[in-house]
Amino acid sequence: MMTDLIVQGSQMAFVLVLAPFLTGLSRKFRARLLSRQGPAVIQPYRDLLRLLRKDVILAHNASWLFRVAPYLIFAATWVASALVPTFATGLLFSWSADLIAIIALLGSARFFLALAGLDIGTSFGGIGSSREMLIASLAEPAMIMIVFSLALIAGSTQLSTMAGFMLSPAIGLRVSLGLALISLIMVAIAENARIPIDNPSTHLELTMVHEAMVLEYSGRHLAMIELAAALKLQLYISLVICLFVPWGIGHADASLISYVIGAAAYVLKLAIAAFLLALFETAIAKMRVFRVPNFLGAALMLSLLGTLFLFVSRSL
Amino acid sequence: MNGMLPDAMVAVLIIPVVSAAILALIPNYRVSSRLNVLASLLTLSAALLLFARRPEPGQFLFIDDLNIVFVALNTFVGFTTSLFSATYISHELETGKLTPAYLRFYHAMYQVMMFGMNLALVSNNLGLMWVAVELATLSTVLMVGIYRTHEALEAAWKYFILGSVGIALALFGTILVYMAARPVIGEGLEAMVWTTVIQHAGSFDPALLNVAFIFLLLGYGTKVGLAPLHAWLPDAHAEGPTPISAVLSGLLLNVALYAVLRFKILLSASPQAIAPGPLMIVMGLISLIFAAFMLYRRRDIKRLFAYSSIEHMGIIAFAFGMGGPLANFAGLLHMTMHSLTKSAIFFAVGHVAQVKGTQKIADIRGLTASHPVLGWGLVIGVIAIAGMPPLGIFMSEFLVVSSAFARHPLLALPLVTGLLVAFGALLLRLSGVAFGEPCGSLAPVKASYVPMFAHLAMVFAAGIYLPAPLVTWFQHVARLLG
């Protein structure tokens, strides 16, 4: 029992510590691909610390919601990402929320982020929230559809079980799996405000979504939100990892060694994912906001297709 | 007391005649209106005595389970209406719409009309019944025209001509029935006495009965106001004095319907004759749907409710046409409830028309604000007539529709459509009249609300709880109607 708690706690700490690292890594890769020197991998940690130490500058009409939101966003995202198996499945609290619940938790985070964007009453905040909600309202159904097809294959929406099933030989190579993977990646890109949906590294108001919402934030609040964003990116990546390439992942009642192996494997996959992400982002260009629906619609269609394929193949 | 008991049936007829004679002589309208009420009350009590002890059927008069219901209803509504008219008519005098001379005539005629209707109900003789219906019709014709305005005269004339044709047709039907009865029963009066006729109905010549029924249906149907014979009804209601409108809708239609029912029984008693049901169903549906659509374009509030009477007569005809214990029960209940409700509505409308000085729907608004009691009374009345619970008509419509759909689904659909269309129209007008910014005079109503709310209370009570004896009675009659 006690050990279980410890393992669970270490998982939470693990993701928290690793999230900025992922961001930094992808930035580094990206800079390299653009043949720039780029900031150090630990730069995000430095940024966070500095932000934490800075004073907060609040607009005069900022409400209590504006001040509470960052912490809520951070907490929700953190809990969500802590529930995704990284180095081991079947942790103590892993069953307290299944995949659907995790997505919903991210939804709560987004809900408060969008509200925070509206709180000051600036036009940029409005733009950001409105576009964010548009993206969300298209991305969520796609995500749910992905969950459907995966859950139908694995017979569960419980991430640990799903990962276990993916490891088992029962799983062959399936069309729906491929479709699910593709649309999952598309959704992940959209949800994390990456190119081509959004550009995390500009403040060019016509294009920005996520940045527009957090425009009024500063100091520790901004730090919380940045950290939450990093956690979210990491969550999606580890989701892809544990669902599609879960090899090397340990299990709760396994020995310490297997944990270490799992952790190592996880970090490795994370690095690869960061590289791929950077590659992708440098390869293509940002698209207009009103092309986003087509992008996400495609994701939705793919995932729905995958689900239907499953239903058909199931009954054959 | 015991001495007069056997003659209660006669009393129902004598009292109106005598009081009519007296009323014709009394110049003072206050006295005469009171006397009118008194006479109606006496008639009512006489009618109630009939329940206590039922006289033997004679050659001309008789009382059976069917017509006693009608007599009781008739005399009751006659009484309440006389109460209403007592308070109503004085206002007409003040506004100078009527002169004392006409008022005297009015009261006398009121009793003559009551006499005619009662006679039609208790007569055991087909010819006598015909004469009585004619008498009632003519007296109401005179009442309708009493205001002597262009419109009133015209309405009376229309009523008169169409009514006379109806009478003629009904007479021919009656003659045919006699012809059918004669070979079996033998010549003379016996062949027209209902009680004997119905006994031998089985052996009558069906072909004759068929023709007879068609003429009787059309003849008395004109009085019932079934489309397309309805033309007289809306104008007669709209242009006559409101008490007369109430009596027309509440009573005269019932009396005519009673006549139709009698002959329906006769026809269904003879096996080879055509089934009267389908004819009544078709005419009922036509009247219902036609009236339902006509409701939408009405501008005169009394004419509106006249059309709703046509609609309800259609429903009742449908119910009786369908037959069977359930539908007949529903028909009887619906008829009773309709008389009470519709007369209550006309009482309310009368008050409204007197206060606002107009019958134009467009000129009446926000009654619930300007005259709360009257307004809500009208709302309840219309709600009731539209067939909403917890008022009596809901129960009968429930029975009619559900049993109709269970038995002939295709017939139930037009029925339901008609009900819905009519409901829409009534509610549309109601929400215009009852709500919104009040307009017109805000003067308080002088006349008494007692009759209106008495009726509404009864309708409400019936919608919640029907006393067991009444139910058994109706069920018995329903079985009688086959």
Add this chain to the structure above:
Amino acid sequence: MPPIIALDCVAAFLLVAVLAVVLAKSTRASRIVYGATLLISVVAVSAAGVQLAASPWEMTLPLGLPWIGAHLRVDSLSAFFLAVVNLGGAAASLYALGYGQHEDAPGRVLPFFAAFLAGMNLVVMADDAFTFLLAWEFMSLASWALVVSHQDEPANIRAGYIYLVMASFGTLCLLLAFGLLAGTDGGYAFAAIRASHPATYLAAAVLILALIGTGSKAGLMPLHVWLPLAHPAAPSHVSGLMSGVMTKVAIYGFLRIVFDLLGAPDWWWSVIVLVLGGVTAVLGVLYALMQQDLKRLLAYSTVENVGIIFIGLGLALAFRANNMNLAAALALTAALLHVLNHMLFKNLLFFGAGAVLAATGLRDIEQLGGLIQRMPATSFVFLVGSAAISALPPLNGFVSEWLTFQAVLLSPEIPQWGLKLIIPAVGALLALAAALAGSCFVRAFGIVFLGRPRSSAAAEAREVDRFSIAGMAVLALLCLVTGILPGFFIDHLGPVIQSLVGGQMPRQLSVSWLSIVPIAESRSSYNGLLVFVFIAVSTSLAVFGIHRLASRAVRRSAPWDCGFPNASPTTQYTASSFAQPIRRVFGSTVFRARETVYMPSPGDSSAASFKLRVQDLIWDFLYVPIVRSVGFLADRLNYFQFLTIRRYLSLVFLALVSLLLILAIWS
């Protein structure tokens, strides 16, 4: 004996109604009446709670249809809905203790409020067709009176008119359904109906009629048109009751007829229900997103939630048709739990809207804004409600939608192909609806409570009285409790589900850590309590840590806004501009949204203008033609009022001749 108490409560409500008529004039009337209704509803809730697990209680009063009498029966299903109804009633009464003071003509509200509650209670208790329809129609009537209670506005009268016509349309459909069920000899008692098993085609007809009849009351598309008109027109606490409770009574009607009276379902029934439910959910929330009027927005979101509930019911039907009792139990539990949840947060939201209305006199959200500063308590509870209705964990809305998703995931076991293909699609619709609901309520809350006031009325808003706040707070608390302890409620739903589909979900309270496990822990589980605790802990952890170790200083300044802040509140994002992206995506097809922008050329001093036209296609293509055709027929037939006597005579003549002809041809 609790059920007797339930009956007494109905009587008490009616008594209060009469009392209200009597003392409508007095100034303390509303306090007295609402106090009484509050008391009665609380009693009724407790009675219903006791009855939930107990064996059914029956009673026959010598009222109603004479030879049948008024049958009353409280089984677990009725008990559950009694609880829902009276819980809503209690909350509304508590809220109205304060809110009712704003009423300028209490005489038009008080009697009908009590009567309305009585009607809803009676519907749920009725055990024969007549009593059921009587109560049903009485309920409609009372609510109609409440809708037109603010009679000086013509719009309200119109809304009431449309409402009552639709209501009686629904009632007639139910009447026909009961006519079929009762058969020719009129066995109207539900017991008799249960005993008789109708033929399949009859059963199908009954299903369709019941769907139309109850759907028109619940607001199922395309029968929803009255709902967004009527619900906002009523006083806010009544709007809450109509949206949160009366629609549930309609759901009860559907359950009672289709699941209880009708016997074993056919699989294709569920297709109809599922498709209607899915379409209703998505369209409802899309319409909600386009609304400017806060209460109308809420009404449309009611339509959405009704759709979600019907999806659950459809799933239950599908599973039941294939004798998959456990799955059916799961789906039905989801639906019933959503019934409870929606009652909670929809009442809460309508009360919030009422509070805003009372504080500012405004319903148009384009005029509002910044209320979070002026009305902190209201805005907080409204936030809770918005989060709950957006299906965000750890609140209650999420639980029921999660269960519905779990039920959807069980569908591959269904043999029928049609269902195989439809259910996932409906699942997608459900997900879409949930996501859109999120943005809908971000919009609602954000525009109304956040930002800067867009009108002086909003700027001078006052926090509402404590009764209103208490009413809302209770509901908010219940939303949270239902969200974090769903197992408790699911277990109490057990008997209901058992009685309807002959199976029930495994007992939840026995699961460790109070989490809920629909089928098996390996398959799926959710623990609202833990999620709540985690979030709370980690939030406080973060706050504590940062404030302790890092800075806690705050400096106030003007908003930065990319360097050029604009003082005027009109530069804020408006509600319509917030909805614009979604309008672009869905609007052009779903409701013909048309934007016309007029931008004067440089040098032209005329004002630029932006026009937005959004039309309800269902209204245009379904209802307008009906209205037109009725008007057309009325006009045509109206000629018969203007014929000459000769023409009338010829009508008689023709009738006579044609009848004689028939006679001549006949036989």
Add this chain to the structure above:
Amino acid sequence: MIGLQFDLAHLLAGGLVLLSFMMLYQDRLYALLNVFAFHSVVLALSVAWQAYIQDAAHLYVTAAIALLFKGVIIPVALHRMIVRLGIHREIETVVGVGLTMLAGMALVALSMVVMLRVTPGADALAREDLAFALSVILIGLLVMVTRRNAVGQVVGFMSLENGLVLAATGAKGMPLVVEISVAFSVLIAFIVIGIFLFRIRERFDTVDIGALDQFRGERR
């Protein structure tokens, strides 16, 4: 003897139908009235004949009423009224004569078909009478429908009522025949007086019913 009875009754009844036909194509009011008077006289004859063969004394009263009231008084009254109204040379039928005649034929045929269904059990005389009476009634209605002005319609109504009386007297031993004929005479008197009243009150410039109900309840 029976044969003679039958033939005579048959003849008279047939004569009535014939006269009704003649009414159909009269377009002058005078002529119409004359034909009607003749119609009533024939009716009186047939009633009297019935009274004789049924030896029912009270039928003579009916015959007398028919003869005096409808054969003389009413026609004369209407005659004078027409003069006073100055509408005596009006030509006023709605549809053409030919069409009307055809319709009349059809009606007679119809009434025959309907009535001859009657089982011969009822004596032949009654059947014939009824058939003729029915056709007289239907034609009377047709006259009412095809006439524009009130006098024409009243005449139509009265011929209809003649048919009724014919039927009533044809029905052997039918009670109340006298009362009924009296009642009808009263009715007709009412109608005539009504027209007359309207004339005198100067409310309606003509007794054309089209003008009489120009108002027709509600204005459009």
